[in-house]
Amino acid sequence: MRNLSVSISASTNGSQSGQRKIPFSDVVVTGTRSSFWGRKWRTVDIQVASWVTFVHVLALFAPFTFSWDAFWFTVFSYFLTGTLGITLSYHRHLSHRSFKLPKWLEYTCAYFGVLAGQRDPINWVSTHRYHHRYVDTDKDTHSPINGFWFSHMGWLFDSEYMLEKYQERRNVDDLKKQTFYIFIRKTYMLHVVGSGVLLYAWGGFPYLVWGMV
Numbered sequence: 001m002r003n004l005s006v007s008i009s010a011s012t013n014g015s016q017s018g019q020r021k022i023p024f025s026d027v028v029v030t031g032t033r034s035s036f037w038g039r040k041w042r043t044v045d046i047q048v049a050s051w052v053t054f055v056h057v058l059a060l061f062a063p064f065t066f067s068w069d070a071f072w073f074t075v076f077s078y079f080l081t082g083t084l085g086i087t088l089s090y091h092r093h094l095s096h097r098s099f100k101l102p103k104w105l106e107y108t109c110a111y112f113g114v115l116a117g118q119r120d121p122i123n124w125v126s127t128h129r130y131h132h133r134y135v136d137t138d139k140d141t142h143s144p145i146n147g148f149w150f151s152h153m154g155w156l157f158d159s160e161y162m163l164e165k166y167q168e169r170r171n172v173d174d175l176k177k178q179t180f181y182i183f184i185r186k187t188y189m190l191h192v193v194g195s196g197v198l199l200y201a202w203g204g205f206p207y208l209v210w211g212m213v
Contacts, residue, residue, distance in 0.1 A: 065206035085113030
């Protein structure tokens, strides 16, 4: 089910019968998209939901596995995966093309992003580019007009939503032409699971908890 948004006319004093206004905006929602029930769950949706559940369950062990070594390793790994991987590479460099990097550095930073566990570069960048192109509309990849939950997390588990709108993901042809990104896309889970195995081998369960979560 697709949602439509309309601007609230000033003559209606900010309300329309049978429609829910999005807080702090002039947009109303004329329908809802089910996040859990009444829709098809594809295999990738189940995989993503399982991963998110695993990470949150693992986080419950953090207070009981604390050590300063694990803590400082977390700070360092967050700088690599979060700052260099997601913020600098996935977001500013690949999605917005804000600057240029030599290929060896581009691929290194992108690989740090892979280890952040937020999907492969082609998927992440495509989603984000569509988000900015159609921000806050029905074609937004995680539009608020589908409700707060959908815009925050529900879209992660609803790949059918993307297929309805952007099945071919034509906005990332620049990445699809590069062997590195194709390889990462095909082998993505091996890298994420492999990093978990290495963390456990290096520092045991505390490093697995703090390093991955």
